[in-house]
Amino acid sequence: MKKPASPSRSGDISLKEGLEALVKAYRLQGKLNEVTVVSSWERVMGKAVALKTKEVYVNQGRLFVRLTSAPLKHELLMAKSRVAELINSEVGETVINEVIFL
Template structure:
């Protein structure tokens, strides 16, 4: 029995890493940006810590802005003062500049 080497080589040429395949799919359907926004929202507690997360009422992204509704006025004031640092931490979590501005409500 002979093996068909040409078909084996053809299959090897078609094999790509799963990560690359998923990236190509996200790019083709233009949903990478939305996925990154979801990652930002879901990682808020991990990035900012449990204490901040407990006083956070709502987190959402709209048009490149991260909106955070807080239940504590002193915490809001403190985070407003550290807004650029919060922005850096959030964008570092995703690995690219998704969020242009942070708004504390």
């Protein structure tokens, strides 16, 4: 007859701790933050801006946003620093240093 598994083995770690160790070992935190920035664009900027957004990507700490509306682009150009603040606060650390609207 088998013994039931002991609930508290020495050396066991939680799934969260294991994933954090994996991310740290492979130095993936920067890429994960970039993916978080892109995926949270609609939530941070709202549905109206997201509908006029054609492409969003991050490269070397810069957020590139391609918009389909010239008036919206002009409006957001005036608030570039605020957009960066909103995105960085969503991620929880400074990921975006500059926002570039294309």
